[in-house]
Amino acid sequence: MSKILHKKQLSQDVFLMRLEAPLIAEERKAGQFIILQTDEDLGERIPLTIADADVNEGSITIIFQVVGKSTKDLSQFNEGDNLPVLVGPLGTPTHIENFGTVVCVGGGIGVAPLHPIAQSLKAAGNNVIIIIGARNKELIILEEEMKSIADEFIVCTDDGSYGRKGLVTEPLKEICERENKPEMAIAIGPPIMMKFCSETTRPYKVFTQVSLNTIMVDGTGMCGGCRVNVGGEVKFVCVDGPEFDGHKVDFDNMMSRLKSYKEFEKKKDHACNMEAEIAKKEAVK
Numbered sequence: 502m503s504k505i506l507h508k509k510q511l512s513q514d515v516f517l518m519r520l521e522a523p524l525i526a527e528e529r530k531a532g533q534f535i536i537l538q539t540d541e542d543l544g545e546r547i548p549l550t551i552a553d554a555d556v557n558e559g560s561i562t563i564i565f566q567v568v569g570k571s572t573k574d575l576s577q578f579n580e581g582d583n584l585p586v587l588v589g590p591l592g593t594p595t596h597i598e599n600f601g602t603v604v605c606v607g608g609g610i611g612v613a614p615l616h617p618i619a620q621s622l623k624a625a626g627n628n629v630i631i632i633i634g635a636r637n638k639e640l641i642i643l644e645e646e647m648k649s650i651a652d653e654f655i656v657c658t659d660d661g662s663y664g665r666k667g668l669v670t671e672p673l674k675e676i677c678e679r680e681n682k683p684e685m686a687i688a689i690g691p692p693i694m695m696k697f698c699s700e701t702t703r704p705y706k707v708f709t710q711v712s713l714n715t716i717m718v719d720g721t722g723m724c725g726g727c728r729v730n731v732g733g734e735v736k737f738v739c740v741d742g743p744e745f746d747g748h749k750v751d752f753d754n755m756m757s758r759l760k761s762y763k764e765f766e767k768k769k770d771h772a773c774n775m776e777a778e779i780a781k782k783e784a785v786k
Contacts, residue, residue, distance in 0.1 A: 502584065503520045503537075503583065503584045503587040504582070505581065506580065512640050514566050514568075515564065515610060515642060516565060516566075517552075517562060517564045518562070519555075519562050520560060522587055523556075525561050525589045526559055526560055529551050529589065532592065532614075532712070532743070532744055533550070533589065533594055534548050534549060534592050534614075535548070535591065536586070536588045537549065537588070538586035539571065540574075541585040544585070545570075547571050547575065548591075548739065549565055550613060550614035550712075550714055551589065553617060564643075566609075591739065592739060592740075597618075597625050599625050599626040599627055600627055600684040601683070602683040602684055603627045603687065605631045606631075606634075606673055606686065606689070606690070607632070607633045607634070607688075608688075608690025609636075610642070611689035611690030612690075615647075616643055616646060616647065616650075619651070620650055628652050630651065630653040630654075631647050632669050632673060633647055633657070634668065634669040634690075635658055637659065637660050637663070638658055638662040657669050668694075668697070669698065673686065673701050677702055677707055683707055686698065689711065689712045692713075692752055692755055695711040695712075695713075695747060696747075696752035698711070702747075709747040709748060710744050711750060712744050713727070713738045713744075713745060713750070714738065714743040729745070729755050730751035
């Protein structure tokens with residue numbers, strides 16, 4: 502059981518929660534994640550990257566987007582409430598050393614798992630360039646936190662409502678074309694964004710690491726739902742990753758598999774909405 506110490510809405514469907522978890526805060530490393538449930542018996546297991554931790558407070562921070570029933574249920578919890586199940590830290594930590602110059606690229610909610618990695622890279626002495634992007638200004642998250650880490654900071658929005666208009670791949674390409682190109686790039690965000698970041702850096706032979714946490718389900722390697730093809734080999738994101746060489750990931754196969762349960766999810770959301778409407782009507786009576 503873990504108490505919610507703080508809750509904040511970052512954008513329309515994105516929430517930040519700080520959870521009481523002293524042991525996880527002590528042990529966690531950049532790139533690792535937790536599993537939580539909103540109901541001990543019936544709740545779905547939700548894998549979420551640890552966005553930050555405070556050892557003194559004994560807390561970890563998670564940031565999540567409401568995309569279905571389970572995350573909607575999670576968003577209904579408030580400060581002082583207790584989450585019945587919280588397990589972690591899980592996953593292979595990010596390999597951190599002084600590489601030189603590293604470009605960290607975050608898209609949308611992917612900025613949250615990128616945050617602790619950028620923190621650790623900076624602490625290891627790297628020159629850290631950070632690019633964050635979203636569809637519009639309202640969807641930009643953790644801007645100040647990322648800016649405080651970066652040696653160079655760039656914001657992109659698809660509609661040009663804030664920062665530079667365009668995709669994150671545009672400044673990434675420009676940085677790769679510099680006389681002193683970066684030693685490494687890290688991209689975290691929607692699969693299509695990570696795919697094109699990897700394709701952008703490929704001609705320049707800049708090693709590019711991606712985090713495939715969006716495909717995780719069980720988080721322990723038992724369900725097999727997070728299998729991906731990496732360099733022609735089958736890997737399981739939750740136990741072999743969640744980070745892999747972006748130049749070796751079969752993104753097309755991964756994105757195809759992510760669509761497998763779309764129809765089921767739509768039906769589930771429709772059923773949940775119907776239940777909510779019925780409950781409202783009963784409450785009025």
